[in-house]
Amino acid sequence: xxxxxxxxxxxxxxxxxxxxxxxxxxxxxxxxxxxxxxxxxxxxxxxxxxxxxxxxxxxxxxxxxxxxxxxxxxxxxxxxxxxxxxxxxxxxxxxxxxxxxxxxxxxxxxxxxxxxxxxxxxxxxxxxxxxxxxxxxxxxxxxxxxxxxxxx
Numbered sequence: 001x002x003x004x005x006x007x008x009x010x011x012x013x014x015x016x017x018x019x020x021x022x023x024x025x026x027x028x029x030x031x032x033x034x035x036x037x038x039x040x041x042x043x044x045x046x047x048x049x050x051x052x053x054x055x056x057x058x059x060x061x062x063x064x065x066x067x068x069x070x071x072x073x074x075x076x077x078x079x080x081x082x083x084x085x086x087x088x089x090x091x092x093x094x095x096x097x098x099x100x101x102x103x104x105x106x107x108x109x110x111x112x113x114x115x116x117x118x119x120x121x122x123x124x125x126x127x128x129x130x131x132x133x134x135x136x137x138x139x140x141x142x143x144x145x146x147x148x149x150x151x152x
Contacts (some may be wrong), residue, residue: 011036012050015146021119021137024076026066028058030119031099035141037107050107054078054090054117055097066099077120077133078102082112082143108143115141 014036019146021030033055040049080088093102094118108115120133140149 003123008034008036008053008055009027011053012039013037014083015141015148017054017139017141017148018152019137019139019148021076024119024121025058028060028062028069030076031059032058032117032119032139033057033099035115035117040106052104052107054093054102054104055099056101058097061099062097064097077122077124078104078138079118079120080104081116081118083114084109086112112143115143 012091013040014034016030016034019032021032023029026137036053037050038053040051078090080090082088086106088104089105092105094100117139119133119139120135122133124129125131127145138151140151141147
């Protein structure tokens with residue numbers, strides 16, 4: 001687990017992941033980089049509210065043509081669970097040619113000991129409708145020690 005001095009600017013904590021999920025965005029490998037905690041400035045109901053940010057990169061980076069094309073077929077899916085049953089939303093984030101981030105709302109509660117990140121590829125009908133997903137990898141993050149395990 002990284003301390004605050006090594007964490008991304010503005011984050012309160014960071015756990016390095018550095019996991020290659022494979023070529024799940026066309027021929028581009030998705031490399032999960034780090035899981036970082038940030039203050040949730042949009043949550044006016046609490047001064048201590050946080051969210052997680054899962055940073056990732058593409059190898060190789062997206063070309064200009066790929067970035068400008070219909071990107072729906074390239075999106076990878078993320079499902080998040082913890083050991084205390086928290087309901088997470090991981091549907092937002094940012095995207096660029098070299099990678100991006102997925103925001104996970106809320107951050108795990110204090111009582112959670114582990115977090116499971118399930119990475120999947122979407123299955124779409126010919127007309128673009130989402131039909132489900134295919135699990136690619138699962139990663140278990142020990143929230144107490146910062147250890148990352150890929151069950152297998």
